[in-house]
Amino acid sequence: MTSLEKIVHLSTQSKYDVIGDEGTIFKDIDLSKVDTLGQGTKHDICTSSSTKREVYQNGILGNVSRSGICHSFTPNGRCVSMFKTLFTNYCTHDCKYCQNSKEYKGTKRIYSYTPEELARLTISLYKGNYIEGLFLSSGISSDEDLITEKMIETLMILKNKYRYAGYIHFKILPGVSYEHIKQASEIADRLSINIETPSDAYMSELSSTKSYINDILKRQNYIKKLELKKNLPAGQTTQLVVGACGESDLDIFKRMLKEYKEMILKRVYYSVFSPVSGTPLEKISAQPTWREHRLYQMDWLYRVYNFSEKEIKIAFDDGGFLKNNDPKLKIALNTLDSSFDPNEASYDELLRIPGIGPKSAYRIINYRKNNKIYKKEQLLNLGVQLKKALPFLKVNGWEYTRIERWLECNQ
Amino acid sequence: MQSMSVSEYLLLNKNISSNLLEKSKKMSWHDINISADSDTVEIRRKIGEVRSEIHKLRGFVRFNSINDNILFGYIKPQHKTGRIVTDSFAKRFQNNIIILGNEKMVWISYYSKNNYLRYEDKKNLKDTLDRIKLLIKDDRELDIEKIWETYYNSQFIKEREDHNLFYKNMPRKYLRASGNKVELKLNSKTLDEYMDK
Numbered sequence: 001m002t003s004l005e006k007i008v009h010l011s012t013q014s015k016y017d018v019i020g021d022e023g024t025i026f027k028d029i030d031l032s033k034v035d036t037l038g039q040g041t042k043h044d045i046c047t048s049s050s051t052k053r054e055v056y057q058n059g060i061l062g063n064v065s066r067s068g069i070c071h072s073f074t075p076n077g078r079c080v081s082m083f084k085t086l087f088t089n090y091c092t093h094d095c096k097y098c099q100n101s102k103e104y105k106g107t108k109r110i111y112s113y114t115p116e117e118l119a120r121l122t123i124s125l126y127k128g129n130y131i132e133g134l135f136l137s138s139g140i141s142s143d144e145d146l147i148t149e150k151m152i153e154t155l156m157i158l159k160n161k162y163r164y165a166g167y168i169h170f171k172i173l174p175g176v177s178y179e180h181i182k183q184a185s186e187i188a189d190r191l192s193i194n195i196e197t198p199s200d201a202y203m204s205e206l207s208s209t210k211s212y213i214n215d216i217l218k219r220q221n222y223i224k225k226l227e228l229k230k231n232l233p234a235g236q237t238t239q240l241v242v243g244a245c246g247e248s249d250l251d252i253f254k255r256m257l258k259e260y261k262e263m264i265l266k267r268v269y270y271s272v273f274s275p276v277s278g279t280p281l282e283k284i285s286a287q288p289t290w291r292e293h294r295l296y297q298m299d300w301l302y303r304v305y306n307f308s309e310k311e312i313k314i315a316f317d318d319g320g321f322l323k324n325n326d327p328k329l330k331i332a333l334n335t336l337d338s339s340f341d342p343n344e345a346s347y348d349e350l351l352r353i354p355g356i357g358p359k360s361a362y363r364i365i366n367y368r369k370n371n372k373i374y375k376k377e378q379l380l381n382l383g384v385q386l387k388k389a390l391p392f393l394k395v396n397g398w399e400y401t402r403i404e405r406w407l408e409c410n411q
Numbered sequence: 412m413q414s415m416s417v418s419e420y421l422l423l424n425k426n427i428s429s430n431l432l433e434k435s436k437k438m439s440w441h442d443i444n445i446s447a448d449s450d451t452v453e454i455r456r457k458i459g460e461v462r463s464e465i466h467k468l469r470g471f472v473r474f475n476s477i478n479d480n481i482l483f484g485y486i487k488p489q490h491k492t493g494r495i496v497t498d499s500f501a502k503r504f505q506n507n508i509i510i511l512g513n514e515k516m517v518w519i520s521y522y523s524k525n526n527y528l529r530y531e532d533k534k535n536l537k538d539t540l541d542r543i544k545l546l547i548k549d550d551r552e553l554d555i556e557k558i559w560e561t562y563y564n565s566q567f568i569k570e571r572e573d574h575n576l577f578y579k580n581m582p583r584k585y586l587r588a589s590g591n592k593v594e595l596k597l598n599s600k601t602l603d604e605y606m607d608k
Binding site for chain 2: 010031035036059060070072078083085121371379
């Protein structure tokens with residue numbers, strides 16, 4: 001321990017922190033700008049701030065976390081980890097679902113940050129511990145490269161002037177040049193460009209100004225190439241608007257497979273469509289949020305549980321939609337003919353049992369090296385959700401019949 | 412967390428029996444993770460309580476600042492996590508003094524060039540801040556709560572309102588323990604609580 005006087009004296013000697021007269025910086029800031037440019041990103045679901053980057057340097061501001069941190073939650077229950085904002089809400093695209101679109105009929109004020117202003121706001125929110133980092137997106141003027149230059153300038157101010165080392169998620173704007181993507185990749189933890197729809201045909205229903213292949217998929221491919229050359233610490237991601245143009249869950253699943261297999265994406269995010277008043281789609285019904293939830297479950301089965309494409313397809317109905325029930329349970333009921341003894345099942349077999357996830361499967365495999373599993377309490381202590389798992393397990397010689405299992409799982 | 416031993420971590424829990432503590436001294440993190448033994452599961456649970464508090468405080472604490480590089484905020488942890496949380500912020504905000512505390516305890520940490528300077532005292536946070544303002548002859552405070560509140564409200568989607576999920580993710584006990592005001596208003600049942608009385 002040291003004295004309070006000594007610590008205070010040392011800190012007053014440190015002139016490294018150059019933000020200046022913080023007390024007056026934001027006196028005149030237009031809060032409606034913060035509000036409008038914040039609202040422009042609220043349907044962007046990605047809130048992950050987890051990154052593989054390590055921060056060792058002295059004299060810098062901030063660090064990152066491998067597990068990510070939520071600094072707040074909205075009344076929707078969604079994590080708020082970053083200062084998610086548009087650089088400007090001026091946009092020349094005509095996406096029919098979007099409040100920033102040029103087709104928007106409501107009252108709209110156009111705002112833009114300056115790079116310095118946005119960098120200072122980010123630093124102040126960061127030092128207040130309100131955020132884990134910056135998520136920077138933008139409306140797109142006729143010159144996407146020009147806006148991207150301003151966005152990159154913001155990152156450069158953060159990095160060079162404020163020595164900021166916190167998390168950055170940078171949105172690549174459709175059609176932007178390879179050179180600009182390369183520059184952004186050198187500073188950001190994560191790059192993403194939203195594909196919005198599962199195919200070119202669906203995109204053409206929503207926008208006449210965006211080319212799915214040239215403006216979006218080609219840019220994803222640029223990011224992939226850059227990532228393969230030089231590691232992007234939090235990888236590339238994308239997002240789809242679910243249900244704005246009548247696409248099925250199976251259409252989305254097929255696109256998801258391509259994104260993971262061909263574009264080597266870290267994550268695909270799904271945001272159910274809700275109509276915005278004043279847009280051409282204002283009369284279209286909102287999609288239920290459970291649809292989003294079931295798509296994430298399907299995504300996890302593929303990405304984390306290593307289910308095959310063929311297995312997952314069992315969860316879709318004839319029209320290509322997921323029902324509002326657990327897809328893993330549906331797959332299990334249709335594929336698991338007999339019960340598994342937890343003392344003998346492989347890791348992959350355990351993962352296919354409802355109520356057992358990667359963590360509990362790992363625990364079972366390790367625990368049984370020196371112990372025999374003979375009672376339900378052991379499974380409970382290993383993290384298994386007994387109610388879901390028991391109909392598929394054989395414990396101490398006792399097991400459900402197939403009919404009992406159906407009855408238990410369909411209650 | 413892995414740099415601390417199981418027993419060191421368990422000691423941060425406010426409510427731990429000597430029996431469990433002794434048992435934990437012989438255990439590795441791997442043992443803790445894979446065991447189905449009831450005592451070990453209890454150790455895992457108690458460590459989970461500490462981890463959860465550290466994680467939540469790291470997320471929900473809010474700082475105001477004095478003189479650019481003195482950051483202060485309120486915390487009232489249930490477990491013995493004040494020091495570890497204060498140090499984690501000092502490392503994040505190098506060359507800034509981090510002051511966290513409540514009515515009865517203050518933790519201070521300063522991290523620069525791979526070294527920590529630490530101070531703690533059983534004093535009131537407000538009195539300590541007044542003392543510091545006298546020492547540096549500066550009492551300007553920056554509070555950007557209004558900007559945060561504006562941004563935070565901008566992220567709300569009316570059609571997706573789900574207060575139960577909000578309460579689950581932002582429990583009142585952690586909001587209070589981290590002096591978090593904006594979100595606590597949403598998690599208040601009475602008008603007095605809402606008005607922060």
